[in-house]
Amino acid sequence: MRPVQIKRDSAAKELRITWDDGLISVFPIKLLRDECPCAGCKGEVLFGKVYKPAPLSIFQEGMYELVSLTAVGQYAIQAVWKDGHDTGIYSWEYLRALDEAFKNTAPTTP
Numbered sequence: 001m002r003p004v005q006i007k008r009d010s011a012a013k014e015l016r017i018t019w020d021d022g023l024i025s026v027f028p029i030k031l032l033r034d035e036c037p038c039a040g041c042k043g044e045v046l047f048g049k050v051y052k053p054a055p056l057s058i059f060q061e062g063m064y065e066l067v068s069l070t071a072v073g074q075y076a077i078q079a080v081w082k083d084g085h086d087t088g089i090y091s092w093e094y095l096r097a098l099d100e101a102f103k104n105t106a107p108t109t110p
């Protein structure tokens, strides 16, 4: 599973990923920061146990402003945020899982 297109919509503050199976994921930029997968944000999990809990998140100026997205090899993208945070590496697997989790919790419209 890999993206065929990654498109950032600056006006809507969204990231759209078109996958090779045809699925289109739409991620609010804020969600990507809230769900930053790095150890500093999510804590460190070793052997299924939380080794280092994530610190309480405190709003930082610019934390929800995405500066850049860079490809990491063939398996992930790395996000750089305006507050200087750049350790979040979003693998394709993580983004797909995020897409599913996010859609599951979103309210359904009849």
Ligand SMILES: [Zn+2]
Residues within 6 Å of the ligand: 036, 037, 038, 039, 040, 041, 042, 085, 087, 088
């Ligand atoms: Zn992080």
